[in-house]
Amino acid sequence: MKLPPFDYACPTSVSEVVALLAAHDGEAKPLAGGQSLVPMLAFRVALPSLLVDLRKVAELRHIKITNEGIALGAMVRWREILDDARLRTAHPLLIAAVAHVAHYQIRNRGTVGGSMAHADPAAELPGIAVTCEAKIAVTGKAGARVIAAADFFQGPLTTALQSDEIITEIRLPLWPAKRRFGFQEFARRRGDFAMAAAALFYDEDGGKARNAHIGAIGVADRPLRLKAAEDAINGTSIDEAVIAKAEAAASASVDPADDIHASGAYRKALIGVMVERALRDAAGLKTT
Amino acid sequence: MSTTAPKRASNLFVGSPIERLEDLRFLTGRGQYVDDLAVENMLHAAILRSSVAHGRILSIDSSAARARRGVHAVITAADIGTVPTIPLRHDPTPAIRRFEQPVIADGKVRYVGEPIAVVIAESAALAEDALEAIAVDIEALRVVADREFARKDDIILFETVGTNVPDTITAVRGKADDAAFNSAPYRRREHFSVQRHAAVPMEPRGLLAEWDDANARITVRGACKVPFTNRRALAQMMNLPEASVRMVEYDVGGGFGARGEFYPEDFLIPFAARLLGRPVKWTEDRRENLTALNHARDMECDLEIACARDGALIALRAHACTDIGAYVRTNGATAARNIAQVLAGPYRIPHVRVDVSLVITNKTPVGTYRGPGRFESDFCRERLFDMAAADLGVDRVEFRRRNLIREADMPYPLPKVQVLDIESECDSGDYQITLDRCLAEFKWAERAKLNGKLIDGRHHGIAVGCYLEGGGTGPRENVRLAVEADGSISLFVGSSSVGQGVETVFAQIAADALEVPMERINRVLHGSTDYVAQGFGSFSSRSIVMGGNAIGDAAQKLRTLIREAAAKRLQCQASDIVIDRGMAVGPAPARAAIALKEFAGLCADGTFASAKRTYSYGAHAAYVAVDAKTGHVELIDYVAVEDVGRIVNPLTLHGQCIGAVVQGLGGAFLEHFIYDENGQLLTGSFADYLMPTASDFPQIRAVALEDKPSPLNPMGAKGAGEGGIIPVGGVVANAVAAALGSLGVEPRDLPLSPPRLWQMIQAARATCAAR
Structure with a gap:
């Protein structure tokens, strides 16, 4: 588990990073927090010729909260999100999700850009990005562009990023103060990757839910929006019958594969339970 | 942690909760591991x-x-x-x-x-x-990816040998034949399995x-x-x-x-x-x-018991099969042998026959892992006991109480292992005491009211189980005590330290035996072949029993040497010399005192030999809540009570027990080496092979007793390193079964992973609905 041989660069600007990536034609890898890439190097499943360390790129470290929403620089670490008092009201769903990310040590190192680029189907932030319709700003040799979260994730560990591009920023839309939300995750041990997790929010209008967004993590090859479950709650006042409908709709809208940790049938049921519980949290209804 | 025995007046260190001597160097980063060497x-x-x-x-x-x-x-x-x-x-x-x-x-x-x-x-x-x-x-x-295929011998791993079944180990007590079972008022037979973990x-x-x-x-x-x-x-x-x-x-x-x-x-x-x-x-x-590194545990067992209507056990028979991987390593057959010997546990069962086949497959070879064969055996036996008690309408605690080996039965023979000609017997004990203490610590009667109840969406359940821990394996151990130039004592032992704290407990034993302050025992040198002519090491919970008693022997000899040398100097009889607080003191009225450093160079070898094993024992109880919608089990409380004959250090013993219980919970809920049909290990990293961590099971309590010393050694000590793990799988599986009793869920296989439990709950509900 010694790392394979590679060259190392530690530039200070995005333009230098892009130039290095472009010059190595897919053989270079950006190193953010290293919480996924370094183990992959140790297992020799990633064999880049060059590691481009992003730790000195100052322009990737910002957390900006404006009238348009929240912008997280790609090198923002989980710890910085959890320690930012503004975010607790500016985006409580993000905070709830990030609290489930791995362990203390990993949260001190891991970054939002790294998690997005790695695109593990069971990771929290990609799920939040899809649920909240985030935009991902990226920069490459051809310039900057913005990709919708729904288009960014293309499969397990697969994204819309080109080999010369890096993520610069994740943009989450503005979060209304009265928005209701819930986040529920089930993992074998605290800090493990989710077997399934649900992220959801809705706004209220005259006692009825509207603008429901329900996201599912760990039940497909990428994070999903569960439109059928959203339809089940939009326009309703949340009660036991609605919760049961949303649970059933969530389950029915996924078709997870079997793997060593669980059958597809288990995950299919589990995502329903996660949606049910997250919805209870959002509506302030007790477990029965 | 508590003990019931009165504080001994003559010994200052043995029995005291002394902090580990090793810990200062570990906690200050001065431990020396082999990878530190250059x-x-x-x-x-x-x-x-x-x-x-x-x-x-x-x-x-x-x-x-x-x-x-x-x-x-x-x-x-x-x-x-x-x-x-x-x-x-x-x-x-x-x-x-x-x-x-x-x-x-x-x-x-x-x-x-x-x-x-x-x-x-x-x-x-x-x-x-x-x-x-x-x-x-x-x-x-x-x-050859599994036991079943291996036993067909279609594909042979060792062509010259011609079979994938190296041997079958049989243990027998009485006559557990068809006659015994056919004439019994009640019998039940079940199939159980314990997953490969390590x-x-x-x-x-x-x-x-x-x-x-x-x-x-x-x-x-x-x-x-x-x-x-x-x-x-x-x-x-x-x-x-x-x-x-x-x-x-x-x-x-x-x-x-x-x-x-x-x-x-x-x-x-x-x-x-x-x-x-x-x-x-x-x-x-x-x-x-x-x-x-050796894998372990991988076994399945077809187990049958017969008993009277009141639950009194008559007979037990089983055919177990252990998947020992591709080769038989140094101790690859030990778990199988133990299963044969201890499947009947701490219970009076007149007729026992257990056959354990070892089977070769294309997997990592197995070896011993803390409580080898015992963890597996206890899971199968204790599960079947709870099923039988329910069938008979006998209270689960009563069922065990009725069948536990009684103090009057001691020494009680274990089934004889036939091929290897191994005979062993429970040396001493009152198994009711540990059971009663466990129930009391656990508040069993109070908790029983919650058993099987659905509270806030979770099913609550409790269970208790009893076990035996074999330890103190011979044949012998050797030590040397030497007086150094500064009057300190060096202790050389053939035992090894694998992190269990032998430096501390051996220093305690030596200090008491020599009647010197513990600081005088300046070095406990263990595990290296330089120190004694022949050592036997640390396995099978033997270090205190064998090494500890050998220290007693060496100390006795060294004291004699010191007294003889002092008598020569003081011109008196050796019997007049008293060794007290690190001095050799002559007779009254002068009471001349000679410091130990005056005897530098004196040394004595000690040995302790025993062909008989010690058997510590105890009972564990668990309280769980099961989330039927996810299959998650929360461990709300866990109590472990053991009697180890003689407690040398309550702190290190407590640590051993808590650690062992957590390891057992890992085996019961989390750890699983999963192979595919091509013999590839699918859980080959800590991302997929799930170890229990400090925050996973915070509610564990441990109580150690020393009510019944072993008659087999001067200290009265019994092995104590493994007891904590042995009953865990059976106890938590029984608690889960008790929680889900209304659904009729009966776990027969470990680990109790959430998907597996959920599947069982779904199946049970489907069966209920069909009725």
């Missing part, structure tokens, strides 16, 4: 391991690897010549010996992870880089071998557990006299039965050092650790 001229080894589970090696081309920068050698079977096999340390029946593991793949590979070649290079990274340059051509053979110590293995060409001597650093046995094995393989092999033990980050046995690397690294004439170091990484 010597001049040192080279590093990396091992090419088979990625194919079963195949014939057609060719190995290492020329490209040899040509790489920094590479000094690539060693394969061809370089070794006649490839030795690793001798069995335990239970070496002729049938089983046919399956010994060669130290390097020799013509065939039989499991993923089997060593094929060793690269020696300037650094560990360069050595690992070079592995990829070795071209191995393997003709893949059909894989010890997984925190520190992987490591070795540093140095060849001294001038003296034709090899030094191997990184030995532990059984250095003297391994010295004998290595000397034979390297064709050296035993005296030319030196094994040195450093700090060890956990053994649990797996670390310290003789593995292929224990030959390959010294061999490389001699071949190259340079020190060679190898540090196992976690990936190789999970396929190279």
Whole structure:
């Protein structure tokens, strides 16, 4: 588990990073927090010729909260999100999700850009990005562009990023103060990757839910929006019958594969339970 | 932690909660592990391991690897010549010996992870880089991936032997035949299984071998557990006299039965050092650790009991089958032997017959893991007892109480292991006391009201189980006590330290035995072959029983020597001399006192021999809440009560017990080596092989008693390192079954993973609905 041989660069600007990536034609890898890439190097499943360390790129470290929403620089670490008092009201769903990310040590190192680029189907932030319709700003040799979260994730560990591009920023839309939300995750041990997790929010209008967004993590090859479950709650006042409908709709809208940790049938049921519980949290209804 | 025995007046240290002497150096970063070692001229080894589970090696081309920068050698079977096999340390029946593991793949590979070649290079990274340059051509053979297929003998792993079943071990007490079962008022038969998992110590293995060409001597650093046995094995393989092999033990980050046995690397690294004439170091990484270190537990069991209507047990019979992997390693048959011997547990069952077959498959070989065979046995037996008690309408606690071996029955014989001709008997104890204490600590009567109840969406359940722990395995142990120039005492022991705190407890025992302050015991030197002529090591919960009593013997002799020397100086009788607080004091009225340093150079050897094992025992209880919608089990409370005969240090014992329970919970809920049909390990990293961590099971309580000392040794001590793990699987599975009693869920297989439990709950609901 010694790392394979590679060259190392530690530039200070995005333009230098892009130039290095472009010059190595897919053989270079950006190193953010290293919480996924370094183990992959140790297992020799990633064999880049060059590691481009992003730790000195100052322009990737910002957390900006404006009238348009929240912008997280790609090198923002989980710890910085959890320690930012503004975010607790500016985006409580993000905070709830990030609290489930791995362990203390990993949260001190891991970054939002790294998690997005790695695109593990069971990771929290990609799920939040899809649920909240985030935009991902990226920069490459051809310039900057913005990709919708729904288009960014293309499969397990697969994204819309080109080999010369890096993520610069994740943009989450503005979060209304009265928005209701819930986040529920089930993992074998605290800090493990989710077997399934649900992220959801809705706004209220005259006692009825509207603008429901329900996201599912760990039940497909990428994070999903569960439109059928959203339809089940939009326009309703949340009660036991609605919760049961949303649970059933969530389950029915996924078709997870079997793997060593669980059958597809288990995950299919589990995502329903996660949606049910997250919805209870959002509506302030007790477990029965 | 509490004890019921009154404080002993004569002993100051034994029985006291003394903080571990080892901890200061560990906590201040001054521990010395084998990977910390570096010597001049040192080279590093990396091992090419088979990625194919079963195949014939057609060719190995290492020329490209040899040509790489920094590479000094690539060693394969061809370089070794006649490839030795690793001798069995335990239970070496002729049938089983046919399956010994060669130290390097020799013509065939039989499991993923089997060593094929060793690269020696300037650094560990360069050595690992070079592995990829070795071209191995393997003709893949059909894989024997499970017990069932193995037993058909369609594909044979050892062609010359002609079977995949090395042996069947049988243990018998009374006559558990058809007549006994047919005439019984009640019988029940069930099939159980325990998954493959393993010890997984925190520190992987490591070795540093140095060849001294001038003296034709090899030094191997990184030995532990059984250095003297391994010295004998290595000397034979390297064709050296035993005296030319030196094994040195450093700090060890956990053994649990797996670390310290003789593995292929224990030959390959010294061999490389001699071949190259340079020190060679190898540090196992976690990936190789999970396929190279012994696995364990993998068994299934068809178990039947017969009893009277009141629950009194009449007979037990079983056929168990252990998947021991591709070879029989040093102690690969021990778990099977233990299953045969202890499946009946601490219960009076007149008629017992247990047959345990060992089966070879294309997986990592197994060995002992804390409570070998006992963890598995207790799961099967205690589960079946709860099912039977429910059938009979007998209270679960009463069922056990009625059948526990009574103090008046002692010594009570265990079933005799026939092939190996092993007889053993429970030495002493009152098993009702630990059961009662466990129920009291647990508040069983109060908790029983919650049993089977659905509270806030979760099903609550409780269970209790009883167990036996065999320990103090012979044949003997040797120690030496020596007076140093400054009047301090050095203690040399043949026992090993694998992290269990022997330095502390041995210092306590020695200080009491010599009647000197503990600070006087300045060094406890353990585990290395330099210290005593012959040592036996640390396994089978034996260090205190064997090593501790040997210290008593040596202390007695040293005291005699000191008193004789003092008597000479003071011109009195040796019997007039009293040793008190580190001084030899002459008779009244002068009461001349001579400091111990005046006796520098005196030393005494001590030994303790015993062919009989000690049996500590106890009861555990668990309280769980099951979330039926996710299959998650929360452990709300867990109580462990044991009687270990004599408590040397309540703190270290408490730590041993809590740690063992957590390990057991790992086996019950989390840890699982899953293989696919090609013999590939699918849970080969800590991302997929789930170890319990400190925050997973916070609610564990442990109580140790010393009500019933062992009659087999002067200290009255019994083994105490393994009891904490033995009953865990059975107890928590019974608690889960009790919680889900309304649904009729009966776990028969470990681990109790959420998906598996959920599946059982779904199936039970479907059955209910169909009715």
